[in-house]
Structure formats: structure tokens, C-alpha cells
Amino acid sequence: MMVLFSCIFLHYIIVPFHKFAYAINRMQTYHIHINGIVQGVGFRPLIYTLAMQMQLNGYVKNVTDGLHVYFNSSKNDADLFLEKILKSSPQQSIITSAELHKTIEKEFSNFSILVEEDSNLKDVLISPDNAICSVCRSELNDVNNRRYRYPFITCTQCGPRYSIINSLPYERHNSSMNKFIMCEKCNHEYNNVDDRRFFSQTNSCAECGVEMNMYENASTIVSNDSETILASVKNYFEQGKIISIKGIGGYLLLCAANSPETIELLRIRKHRPHKPFALLYPDIETIQNNFELSKQEKKLLESKEAPIVLLHPKPPAFANIAVQHIAPGLKRLGIMLPYSPLLELIAKDYGKPLIATSANISGSPIIYKDDDALAYLFDIADYIVTYNREIIIPEDDSVVQVSKASGLQIVLRRSRGYAPSFLDYIPQNKSCTLSTGALLKSSFTLTINGRVFVSQFLGSGESYESQEMYKNTLAYWMNLYDIKSCLIRADKHSGYFSHQYAVNIAEKANNKIQFIQHHQAHFAAVLAENNLLNSANSVLGIIWDGTGLGDDGNIWGGEFFKYENNTMARCYYFEYFPVIAGDKMALEPRISLLCALNKSWIHLEKIKVKFTESEWHNYQLLIRESKLFTSSVGRIFDAVASLLDLCDKQTYEGEAAMHLQALAEEYVAEKGFKMDSSYFREESIYYHVPTVTLMQEIIADIENGKSKGYIASKFHYSLVCLVGIIAKKSEVNKICFSGGVFQNSLLVDWVQNEYCKKYDLHFHKKLSPNDENISFGQMVYHDNNITSTSSTTNKVAEFMIYNAKL
Known part of the structure; x- marks a missing residue:
């Protein structure tokens, strides 16, 4: 009787269990789809490294709807792989969804990073431009590093993203880095899994990378040597000159902050009689010595967004800068740290605070095209420093303040570092919609396949130049996501440019339009x-x-x-x-x-x-x-x-x-x-x-x-x-x-x-x-x-x- 029971137990219990265990552990093909801000943040190198550690075969690639991983694995290892990815995701990434499921079986012989085009629905979020990271800053100032004082040093965690993208997905050939062919050393870093620049799409160095020029007029180049240019910039600041520098999202105007005469000249040339100027300081220590600085304000200044932060000056500040000429009658000054390696070198070399303001005539948008800079900025600047990496989309610096008593963060201008992806709202309606905003503080909002994008600050809709920037930025987005038709919303005020343009778009595309009251x-x-x-x-x-x-x-x-x-x-x-x-x-x-x-x-x-x-x-x-x-x-x-x-x-x-x-x-x-x-x-x-x-x-x-x-x-x-x-x-x-x-x-x-x-x-x-x-x-x-x-x-x-x- 016992023998018979043992046979039955073996046949119906033990054998099926082993079959179940085999089914769990046998190699199958799995697919992980991750979306959010997952491109341009070092996600593919991370996944490659984890796959190598777990000895998985397959591939990872950027696609227009996020990041995809296909691999051979057991169910247990697939779950563990996803768990490790989520736990060790790059610091700059933001994951909005992550899905794991079995897919059609395919055997892989190794693990690789694929770069290929696709025609899938586009709904991946865009990474903002990130300020220079601490490691790149250290390398920039390390005399023994091969990128010592290279003004365009970047890595997978920092540098331009949104401002240089031409099309999706985020790849070097889809950005304004496309023209720069990596040298042997950069190419080795790019392909070396153990290097911090493994698969960094903005990778370059002085031998193969971005080049600078300094102009003294629209047709005369003073120098194209970076060290000569940087030395000249420092010298010209000391002489009271105004210099225009190409930044991440557009041109800036810089001059000494301790010279009332230079500041007043800048005001006259810029047609800006009283509006405050922002200040660029070389380091956080100097800011702490000259301004009241809370932990929250310090964190904002040193963040990857690196906004301008409004701060209250201490007595030493009044001895070092012309406060009443910088912000007449006001109690706070806009302060920022260098957010690009070029600004880092300029600020460090000069060692004192600099006026740093958008390069434009007051009321007009920031100038970001090289030809426009050379055509118009010599009415304001004595010299112009430019470089040959194109800015695709313009951005002003973001501005933030922290209320003194309650510590509430108040965003005054949302632009570089914050725009365009907005992850704090998920639309109920997944269809494409365009909301065109108001007038003076222009922005538009797009919803695309359940994703929300709020544009950067686009100036005042009153000026022709701002209207053109609004149109161009919107056209860029419509093209980026292949938008042909969408529901349109606009302000009720028929005198607003945003209202008129919304009506124009709706009529041309035969789209529906809804008008919404401003304060509602x-x-x-x-x-x-x-x-x-x-x-x-x-x-x-x-x-x-x-x-x-x-x-x-x-x-x-x-x-x-x-x-x-x-x-x-x-x-x-x-x-x-x-x-x-x-x-x-x-x-x-x-x-x-x-x-x-x-x-x-x-x-x-x-x-x-x-x-x-x-x-x-x-x-x-x-x-x-x-x-x-x-x-x-x-x-x-x-x-x-x-x-x-x-x-x-x-x-x-x-x-x-x-x-x-x-x-x-x-x-x-x-x-x-x-x-x-x-x-x-x-x-x-x-x-x-x-x-x-x-x-x-x-x-x-x-x-x-x-x-x-x-x-x-x-x-x-x-x-x-x-x-x-x-x-x-x-x-x-x-x-x-x-x-x-x-x-x-x-x-x-x-x-x-x-x-x-x-x-x-x-x-x-x-x-x-x-x-x-x-x-x-x-x-x-x-x-x-x-x-x-x-x-x-x-x-x-x-x-x-x-x-x-x-």
C-alpha cells in the first residue's frame, strides 16, 4: 500500500513540481520597456553593465517611445534584472513606467547597445539641459586630465540635451553633435563599458570637439584658440568691456559687476534703464560670504538645473559689487553659479562677480543663432565669443526664489534645466492636445500619448520677435513628435497673439478649438x-x-x-x-x-x-x-x-x-x-x-x-x-x-x-x-x-x- 502511495505522489506531485521549476528557470526571451526621462541620462550604459554582470544576452536601445531591452533569461533572473535596473537608475533619470513581459523567443549571442531608427509612436520624454556635474568640473580643473580647460567637457550625466536635439530618439546623429567625429581616444571611451563616458552622446575633447571663435566685429575673428580667447575675456572685463558669450540656450552679455560706468553703459545699449541684472559668481563660497544663503537656496544653486536664485546681500556684497546699479531700489539680487564648462572657466579666471544677462534688446527674446548674434549684438557688446555647436532650441536661464520665512519655492521663470517635460500630471485623455497659453509670459502645453510637455518661457507675445520664437518652438515640437492634428485650447482674449495663432492653426488644420477663461x-x-x-x-x-x-x-x-x-x-x-x-x-x-x-x-x-x-x-x-x-x-x-x-x-x-x-x-x-x-x-x-x-x-x-x-x-x-x-x-x-x-x-x-x-x-x-x-x-x-x-x-x-x- 505504501509503495502504491509513493508512486502516486511521485507521479502527480514531485514530477509536476520539477516541470514547474524547469519552466520558471529555463531561458526565455523577455522585453523591458521603460519610459520617462530615460534618454540622454546614461541609462543604456547602466543596463549594459548590469547585463554583463548577470551574464545576460540581448540588447538595449533608445526608441521614440522610451527605452527597450530584449534579453534571454529565466523568469527569476528577468525579475531580478528589472529590480536592479530600477534600484540603480541614473541620477538624472525619472521613470514614469517600467514593464516586463515575455516576448517572441529569439536567441542572442551577446549583449549590445543598438542604435537604429524606428517608426513607433513617439511619446518619450525629453531630458532637460543639465549643469556641469562635479566630476566633469573636477576634470576641467585638473592639470593632469586630458580635458583640462576644455570648455565643452560633458558626460552621460551633464551637458546640453533639449537645446541640441533635432529629432527622436536621443542619439548623437539626431543632435547638433552629429558634425563632430570622435577622435581615437574619445571613441575608445565611448565604447569602453568601464569608462564614465561609455556611450555618452555628447562626448568630445579639444582634439575632435567644439571650437571657439572671438569676434571684434561681424567679419573679423580675433582668435580661434580657446586659451587666447579666455585670457582676452578676462583682460577685457578688467578694461570695462561688455562681452557676449554663447551659452547653452542662447547668448549672454557679461561685464564686471563692480563697475557702475560699465553697468550704466550696458543699460543704455540694452535699453534697460532699471530692470535688475543677474550676477554670475565663480563659486558657492564667494556667494556664502556675500549673501544670506539658506540650505534650500544653496541646494538650488548647486542643483543640476542651476537656476538664478534671488538672494539678500550681506554688507560685504556692497563693497564688491555696484548693488544700486545692478538692482536699483530692490532688496534681492539674482545670483547663479556657472552651469556650463565655458562659463566655469570664464568665472574662475576672472575670480570676481560678473553681470550675466540675456543677449537681447529689452522686450525681445534671447538671441541664439550665430548669424543673428553677429548681425545684432555688436550694438551692445564690444566682443562676441561663439562656438560651432548649434543651438537647436533657445532657452533663457530659469529664475527661482525661496520665501524667507516659510521656505516656499517660488518659480519666477521656468526654462533651462526644468523644461520641457512635466511629470506631475497624467492626462485622462490620451489624444494629442495643444494649449496656447496667455500673452506676457508665453508658454504652450502639449499632451502627446499621455505625456505632458510645458514649453520653456517664450517671452512676451507682444513683440514680433517673441511671436516668431513661439511659432518656431511650437513647429519644432510638432515636427519632433509628428503631430498632424490636435485639439486646441486658447485664452478667451481675442487680442492675445496666443489666441489669434490658435485660431489660425485650428482653421488651417480643421481642428476643434476651445476658449478658456484666463483666471479659471x-x-x-x-x-x-x-x-x-x-x-x-x-x-x-x-x-x-x-x-x-x-x-x-x-x-x-x-x-x-x-x-x-x-x-x-x-x-x-x-x-x-x-x-x-x-x-x-x-x-x-x-x-x-x-x-x-x-x-x-x-x-x-x-x-x-x-x-x-x-x-x-x-x-x-x-x-x-x-x-x-x-x-x-x-x-x-x-x-x-x-x-x-x-x-x-x-x-x-x-x-x-x-x-x-x-x-x-x-x-x-x-x-x-x-x-x-x-x-x-x-x-x-x-x-x-x-x-x-x-x-x-x-x-x-x-x-x-x-x-x-x-x-x-x-x-x-x-x-x-x-x-x-x-x-x-x-x-x-x-x-x-x-x-x-x-x-x-x-x-x-x-x-x-x-x-x-x-x-x-x-x-x-x-x-x-x-x-x-x-x-x-x-x-x-x-x-x-x-x-x-x-x-x-x-x-x-x-x-x-x-x-x-x-
């Missing part, structure tokens, strides 16, 4: 960034900016929305005041002041001195006849700045508001976040915030002898109090903030200080609060089928406009 797009953007689109509770959206066409045909900018059940309702807003003189009103804060005071005749005489007799008469007439009104908090900031005689005419966008903030910051630095009263009272707010009352009470404080610092601070505090008043009236716990006004770090800090324990506060994280986020918000609004209601808007707006005319 702002709200949708900040909701999405904070994962609040499906919130079970109502969310208050406070959207304050300079301008945006409202649903009632007026210019909104001081808005409070309530979001619930996938619907946005405009529940409160600032009292309307007249809009006159078109774009001139945004340029001249005194006009905003005149309009904001239009019903307060008793106080108008106090500001008459700001106008000529003819201006006074004409503007009064325009106010009486105005049919257009605004609720803009941006214009209210302008009005208050003018009332305090800080700025009557702006030379750059936001100048008046920045001076008002700087004045308030001085007061808060001494007194703290304390104020005896607010200009707003809860009982006076019914659907709208009384703008005229605000202005009248500020005038009362002026007449009572209150200091300008006190009034500037009280104005900020009043806006903070308003947040609490509206939140209480709206019965919400969650509050979102968006719009250009929330670039004001003092306001953000004060809101955090006042309400962080009372409300759930949400700000932008990786996008700017300004209009750069509009294109993303347009996409989110439509992707989530958000609706809007104006149940209170029309009725109350009619009442407000009637009052404004009185």
Missing part, C-alpha cells in the same frame, strides 16, 4: 499641481494678477473662485474701476491710481501734480466715457505704489509692485508680521472687495503722518486679512493661490504665517504662479471637463459697473 485656467493649474481636482471638500481659489479677460467682458484680476463638484464659481472679486488708455495703464501706475480713485473726488486733487493739464483733462474724459472696467489686484498694487510716490511710470513689468514689496519688507524686517489694523473690514465685503475704500483709507494714513513703510506693510497685511475674511465667508478649509501677484514672497510668507495652522494652503510647486502656468491650466481645465458658473457675477457686475460710472 490659473485656478485649474494650481489645483492640478496640488492633486485637488477630485477633492471631496470645497476649495477656494484666490487668483490675483494684472489682467485677464473675464466672462462679462471686463478685465479681471482680483478673483475668488469656489471649486466644488468639478465646477468653478466666481464668488467674490475686487470692486471694478475704469480701464483707460489701453496698454499705457499697465505701464504708468499713476493712471491706475487715477482710475482707482475715480469716485473719490475729494482726493483727486492730491494726485493732480502727477499729470500735465492736458493729460488731466483727457484722462478725466476717458474715465467718464469708459465702458471697460477692471478688478485687477496688479493694477491696485500699481496704484498704491504711485500713491506713495514710489513709481509713476514703469520701465519693466512689475517694477512698481516690487518697490512696494521692498518697502514693506524693510518695515517687516524691523517690526515682524505684526500690524495694528487692516484696511478691510468683514462687514464691508458683500460679493466685492471695496477698492475705493481701500484707497481712501490709505490716503487717511498718509494725512495722519504714517510712514510709507508702515502703509506699504499695512497694505500687504490687509490683503492677508482679506484671505481669512473670504475663506470664512466661503466656509472652506482648503485655499489655492495663483496669479502673478503671488510672486511676491512677502505676501506668501505673511499668508503662511497667518493661516498655516488654520487652513490647508496650496501654492504652485514646479510651475510659476504667473501666466506661464496658463497653458497648463487650459489643458487641465478641459481634460477634467471642468465647468464654470457666474451665478453672482452678472448681477453684481452690473451693479458694480453702474457704481463705477457714478
Whole structure:
């Protein structure tokens, strides 16, 4: 009986188990597909190395939809291979998906990296341009290294990516490195699995790589020897010369930061009378000695994105640089470290801070083409340093600040290092869509096969040159991903270039187009960034900016929305005041002041001195006849700045508001976040915030002898109090903030200080609060089928406009 049981056990249990074990461990063919930012970051060399260690045969290759690995393995080893890949993925990579499955059996004799074209659907994410890494920086300054002082040293972890790509997938022959044939030594590194430049697509050296030229005019080359050029650059800085240097995403203008005469000459040539300049420092130690630097700010400066970071100077800075000429009247300076090896050499050789600003005339986009640089930049620069690696797509430097008290990161300009891939939102709709954004802070957003791309900052849509850059960059993307047709979204304002161009594209391609209200797009953007689109509770959206066409045909900018059940309702807003003189009103804060005071005749005489007799008469007439009104908090900031005689005419966008903030910051630095009263009272707010009352009470404080610092601070505090008043009236716990006004770090800090324990506060994280986020918000609004209601808007707006005319 026992013998019979043993035979049965052996036949039905043991033998099948061995067959199962064999099935698990026998060699089969597997396929791993990884997507995200996985090209141009050293992923293929890593996988090759791991495959060699595990003795696997197969291949890895970049394809237009990511990275693919085919290999022979057992199921256990395949799982282990994927686990090792994910655990040791390159530092610069970001994985959004990783799939492993069996595929058609094929036997491989070795493991290799394949480079071949394919016709698959294109949806791979693009790696941004990364700052020089610490290892390359060390090699650059190592006299015994063969790349010592080679201005274009790179590796798999650093260097240009987005700015040099011609087509997908990311390969040398699909980039502007295609023209450079590697020398024997570089080729050996490229093919050596043990070398840190194994399969580095930007690999080059002084023998086979990028070459420089220095021009003294459009047709005369001074030198093409890198050491001679670098020595001349240092010498010319000491002589007070202005030099244009080709950077990663475009040309820069550099000059000594301690020479008021040189800086003023740069301002004259660049037509930039007061707007702040950024500074390039040679090392982090010098920055720490001259500026207040938090751990977070230091981390940003030294990050692979290497943005410009706004910092507060210490006393030593005032001895080393001409602070008041660099940032007149402001308390923060934009500081950056060298992000390319060429800038590293220039900054280290000079050893002192340099002005570093985009090479353009103010209002125009950055110049990035060599021919354009030689044709136009000699109106500004004394010398031009260029090189023969082409910039395919232009990028300005990104700008970031960290709010002083709360430590919140505020992106002011999202460009080099951050653009274009955006991984923090997955569209529900996988079809191709284009959202064309706003006007002054141009950007567009594309969704392609479930991927989101938010373009770099593309300048102001007002200038012809910026419009051309917008068109060219969009055309580049459409070609890169073979986009033939897509759903289009645009701002409602028909006067915006982005609106007009969207209509033009839609008509030519017979595509559908949807128009989305400006401030609702702002709200949708900040909701999405904070994962609040499906919130079970109502969310208050406070959207304050300079301008945006409202649903009632007026210019909104001081808005409070309530979001619930996938619907946005405009529940409160600032009292309307007249809009006159078109774009001139945004340029001249005194006009905003005149309009904001239009019903307060008793106080108008106090500001008459700001106008000529003819201006006074004409503007009064325009106010009486105005049919257009605004609720803009941006214009209210302008009005208050003018009332305090800080700025009557702006030379750059936001100048008046920045001076008002700087004045308030001085007061808060001494007194703290304390104020005896607010200009707003809860009982006076019914659907709208009384703008005229605000202005009248500020005038009362002026007449009572209150200091300008006190009034500037009280104005900020009043806006903070308003947040609490509206939140209480709206019965919400969650509050979102968006719009250009929330670039004001003092306001953000004060809101955090006042309400962080009372409300759930949400700000932008990786996008700017300004209009750069509009294109993303347009996409989110439509992707989530958000609706809007104006149940209170029309009725109350009619009442407000009637009052404004009185």
C-alpha cells in the first residue's frame, strides 16, 4: 500500500513540481520597456553593465517611445534584472513606467547597445539641459586630465540635451553633435563599458570637439584658440568691456559687476534703464560670504538645473559689487553659479562677480543663432565669443526664489534645466492636445500619448520677435513628435497673439478649438499641481494678477473662485474701476491710481501734480466715457505704489509692485508680521472687495503722518486679512493661490504665517504662479471637463459697473 502511495505522489506531485521549476528557470526571451526621462541620462550604459554582470544576452536601445531591452533569461533572473535596473537608475533619470513581459523567443549571442531608427509612436520624454556635474568640473580643473580647460567637457550625466536635439530618439546623429567625429581616444571611451563616458552622446575633447571663435566685429575673428580667447575675456572685463558669450540656450552679455560706468553703459545699449541684472559668481563660497544663503537656496544653486536664485546681500556684497546699479531700489539680487564648462572657466579666471544677462534688446527674446548674434549684438557688446555647436532650441536661464520665512519655492521663470517635460500630471485623455497659453509670459502645453510637455518661457507675445520664437518652438515640437492634428485650447482674449495663432492653426488644420477663461485656467493649474481636482471638500481659489479677460467682458484680476463638484464659481472679486488708455495703464501706475480713485473726488486733487493739464483733462474724459472696467489686484498694487510716490511710470513689468514689496519688507524686517489694523473690514465685503475704500483709507494714513513703510506693510497685511475674511465667508478649509501677484514672497510668507495652522494652503510647486502656468491650466481645465458658473457675477457686475460710472 505504501509503495502504491509513493508512486502516486511521485507521479502527480514531485514530477509536476520539477516541470514547474524547469519552466520558471529555463531561458526565455523577455522585453523591458521603460519610459520617462530615460534618454540622454546614461541609462543604456547602466543596463549594459548590469547585463554583463548577470551574464545576460540581448540588447538595449533608445526608441521614440522610451527605452527597450530584449534579453534571454529565466523568469527569476528577468525579475531580478528589472529590480536592479530600477534600484540603480541614473541620477538624472525619472521613470514614469517600467514593464516586463515575455516576448517572441529569439536567441542572442551577446549583449549590445543598438542604435537604429524606428517608426513607433513617439511619446518619450525629453531630458532637460543639465549643469556641469562635479566630476566633469573636477576634470576641467585638473592639470593632469586630458580635458583640462576644455570648455565643452560633458558626460552621460551633464551637458546640453533639449537645446541640441533635432529629432527622436536621443542619439548623437539626431543632435547638433552629429558634425563632430570622435577622435581615437574619445571613441575608445565611448565604447569602453568601464569608462564614465561609455556611450555618452555628447562626448568630445579639444582634439575632435567644439571650437571657439572671438569676434571684434561681424567679419573679423580675433582668435580661434580657446586659451587666447579666455585670457582676452578676462583682460577685457578688467578694461570695462561688455562681452557676449554663447551659452547653452542662447547668448549672454557679461561685464564686471563692480563697475557702475560699465553697468550704466550696458543699460543704455540694452535699453534697460532699471530692470535688475543677474550676477554670475565663480563659486558657492564667494556667494556664502556675500549673501544670506539658506540650505534650500544653496541646494538650488548647486542643483543640476542651476537656476538664478534671488538672494539678500550681506554688507560685504556692497563693497564688491555696484548693488544700486545692478538692482536699483530692490532688496534681492539674482545670483547663479556657472552651469556650463565655458562659463566655469570664464568665472574662475576672472575670480570676481560678473553681470550675466540675456543677449537681447529689452522686450525681445534671447538671441541664439550665430548669424543673428553677429548681425545684432555688436550694438551692445564690444566682443562676441561663439562656438560651432548649434543651438537647436533657445532657452533663457530659469529664475527661482525661496520665501524667507516659510521656505516656499517660488518659480519666477521656468526654462533651462526644468523644461520641457512635466511629470506631475497624467492626462485622462490620451489624444494629442495643444494649449496656447496667455500673452506676457508665453508658454504652450502639449499632451502627446499621455505625456505632458510645458514649453520653456517664450517671452512676451507682444513683440514680433517673441511671436516668431513661439511659432518656431511650437513647429519644432510638432515636427519632433509628428503631430498632424490636435485639439486646441486658447485664452478667451481675442487680442492675445496666443489666441489669434490658435485660431489660425485650428482653421488651417480643421481642428476643434476651445476658449478658456484666463483666471479659471490659473485656478485649474494650481489645483492640478496640488492633486485637488477630485477633492471631496470645497476649495477656494484666490487668483490675483494684472489682467485677464473675464466672462462679462471686463478685465479681471482680483478673483475668488469656489471649486466644488468639478465646477468653478466666481464668488467674490475686487470692486471694478475704469480701464483707460489701453496698454499705457499697465505701464504708468499713476493712471491706475487715477482710475482707482475715480469716485473719490475729494482726493483727486492730491494726485493732480502727477499729470500735465492736458493729460488731466483727457484722462478725466476717458474715465467718464469708459465702458471697460477692471478688478485687477496688479493694477491696485500699481496704484498704491504711485500713491506713495514710489513709481509713476514703469520701465519693466512689475517694477512698481516690487518697490512696494521692498518697502514693506524693510518695515517687516524691523517690526515682524505684526500690524495694528487692516484696511478691510468683514462687514464691508458683500460679493466685492471695496477698492475705493481701500484707497481712501490709505490716503487717511498718509494725512495722519504714517510712514510709507508702515502703509506699504499695512497694505500687504490687509490683503492677508482679506484671505481669512473670504475663506470664512466661503466656509472652506482648503485655499489655492495663483496669479502673478503671488510672486511676491512677502505676501506668501505673511499668508503662511497667518493661516498655516488654520487652513490647508496650496501654492504652485514646479510651475510659476504667473501666466506661464496658463497653458497648463487650459489643458487641465478641459481634460477634467471642468465647468464654470457666474451665478453672482452678472448681477453684481452690473451693479458694480453702474457704481463705477457714478
